[in-house]
Amino acid sequence: MDARFKLIELAAFLDRVDRAEGQADFRLDAFRHALRELDGNKPERAKQVLLAFSDPTTEPIAKASGKGAIGAYAPMRG
Amino acid sequence: MRYIEPHGHMVSRVTDDYIDMVTAGCACVCEPAFWAGYDRSSVNGFYDYFCQLTDYEPKRAAKFGLPHFCWLCINPKESEDVKLAEEVVGIIPKFLDRPNVLGIGEIGLNKNSRNEMKVLEMHVDLAARHNQMILVHTPHLEDKLKGTRLIVDVIKRDKRIQPERVIIDHVEEHTIKLVLDAGFWAGMTLYPESKCSPARAVDMLENYGSERLWLNSACDWGVSIPLNVPYTALEMKRRGWSAEDVDNVVYQNPLKFLSQCKKFKLPKG
Numbered sequence: 001m002d003a004r005f006k007l008i009e010l011a012a013f014l015d016r017v018d019r020a021e022g023q024a025d026f027r028l029d030a031f032r033h034a035l036r037e038l039d040g041n042k043p044e045r046a047k048q049v050l051l052a053f054s055d056p057t058t059e060p061i062a063k064a065s066g067k068g069a070i071g072a073y074a075p076m077r078g
Numbered sequence: 079m080r081y082i083e084p085h086g087h088m089v090s091r092v093t094d095d096y097i098d099m100v101t102a103g104c105a106c107v108c109e110p111a112f113w114a115g116y117d118r119s120s121v122n123g124f125y126d127y128f129c130q131l132t133d134y135e136p137k138r139a140a141k142f143g144l145p146h147f148c149w150l151c152i153n154p155k156e157s158e159d160v161k162l163a164e165e166v167v168g169i170i171p172k173f174l175d176r177p178n179v180l181g182i183g184e185i186g187l188n189k190n191s192r193n194e195m196k197v198l199e200m201h202v203d204l205a206a207r208h209n210q211m212i213l214v215h216t217p218h219l220e221d222k223l224k225g226t227r228l229i230v231d232v233i234k235r236d237k238r239i240q241p242e243r244v245i246i247d248h249v250e251e252h253t254i255k256l257v258l259d260a261g262f263w264a265g266m267t268l269y270p271e272s273k274c275s276p277a278r279a280v281d282m283l284e285n286y287g288s289e290r291l292w293l294n295s296a297c298d299w300g301v302s303i304p305l306n307v308p309y310t311a312l313e314m315k316r317r318g319w320s321a322e323d324v325d326n327v328v329y330q331n332p333l334k335f336l337s338q339c340k341k342f343k344l345p346k347g
Binding site: 044046047050051053054055056057058060061062063064065066067068069070071072073 | 113155158188189190191192193194195217218219220221222223224227228250251252278281
């Protein structure tokens, strides 16, 4: 029941996004990409979803522009 | 049930939280130095904060029968200002002999910047020179994987540091193996909205075993649940874990790690 509830919440979120106007936030692409990790019989889905949102680079950035994380890696933002 | 809250920012909490934690079986709380939610304007702000962590807060906790320990540092969220960080690192030795200080923490990275790396190295050097244990914060969300890799590299590079005296906190499914394979302890932080839920924490315990792992609630000024360690113990029991196995994770494991500091003593009984 808990998983069913959470799945419907996700579905309703995507319906809400469809109804919204304006340009999509870059994180929506990352979200849809991560969603694909849930499909099929691949192991370690939680890990794969986390990796899908992660910064894949290895070098420190020049300077922190703020303090908070935003949920998904955006190459343009660094 | 008994448990240890090994990572709780209690200066952010009210006395009702202390009452709830003690009622739930909390045997002691350990408080790493944290960001205040705003940047402190000078080293004097840190001096006052360290006095609060080493003097006032243990007295407040003692009113509820709860032993209070702490870790000292300038938090990674304030590490972009290297000059300020140097000043703060300079005053920490004055506090290291205080009876409730366990070591240096929570150091680490926030946005994985070059200045944050410099300040991390500064803290690791401080710990090595004073033979202190280390508690590490890993970055949030999209920054966690990269930050954890960078942190592991920095600490492993300093051969004066024994990995078994370091805990790298806030691990998730994509970083836990990296931390444990490097010989460090790993912490799972139980948050309602980010980091790790009780169910996922128990999943990780079942997948990776319970050696060198602890659970904590963070108990900070953001959205957090101070009783999340006992709630996770409840999840373990629901899945059929024995009372002894639950005790190993929520009490014996943090006891084992923290007891490497000679100042960490719990009252008998």
